[in-house]
Structure formats: C-alpha cells, structure tokens
Amino acid sequence: MDPVLALVTGITLLTVVGIAFGGTFMLRVVSGGQPANALQKTMFRAGHAHAGVLVTLGLVVALLTQAAGVGDAWSIAGSVLVLSAAIFVPAGFFLSVLGTDPAGPNGWIRSVWIGFGVLVTGLVVSGIATIAAAVAAL
DSSP states (O other): OOHHHHHHHHHHHHHHHHHHHHHHHHHHHHTTSSOOOHHHHHHHHHHHHHHHHHHHHHHHHHHHHHHTTOOHHHHHHHHHHHHHHHHHHHHHHHHTTOSSSOSSOOGGGHHHHHHHHHHHHHHHHHHHHHHHHHHHHO
C-alpha cells in the first residue's frame, strides 16, 4: 500500500474511536439523559450512522483500489474523497441542529449535500480507476 494511503487509513482507523464515543452520546440522547427534541434526535442518529458507514466505505475503497492495482494517485484521490464525505455528511447532520429546541436545520445542512457530492465524485473516480486497472490487466 502506498505510504500516503497507509497514513490516511491509519488516521481514519483512529477516528473510529471518536465515532464509538459518539455512540455513547447517542445512548444518552435516546435514553433522555441528553436533552434533544425530535428533530435533533433524528439528525443525530443520521449523523452517527453516516459517520460509521462512510468511514467503513472509505476504508473498503482504499483496500479495493489497491488490491485491483489502481495507480497510487487515483487510489488516494478516490479514497480521500470518500473519507472526506465521512466528515462533511455527519458534520452537516450534527451542526445543523445545534442549540436549544431548533425548529429546523440551519445553514450547516449544506454540508450534507457537499458531502454527498464529494462521495459520488470519490466513488466515480474509484470505480472508473478500478475498471481501467482491470482492463489493463486483461
């Protein structure tokens, strides 16, 4: 594995500790130990779930592109884009409902859409690069 990608994946693995800690926050929210209105509960659940899934997907993309023989630059680009989505999307869900009893999401909700755009870009880059590597290996 390329050293840059190894560094990125190593750092990403450590962020899973933060996601696990977020799980304890979620337990406090759903059990009533942390005050939150219905909107906040929904958005916090979505943020926590997307963080875990997107980090896992980013790590899988890194492994698959490396295993398929994708060039290091393309493998890093696709993986980092997908892993960046794991920051943008949850941040949008969490930050858009901060405060006491918000009635609706604030401007931070845009981060969710930015994250989805980054995610799609990373998946397209990784998918095309993987197909190209497979065709070159035929």
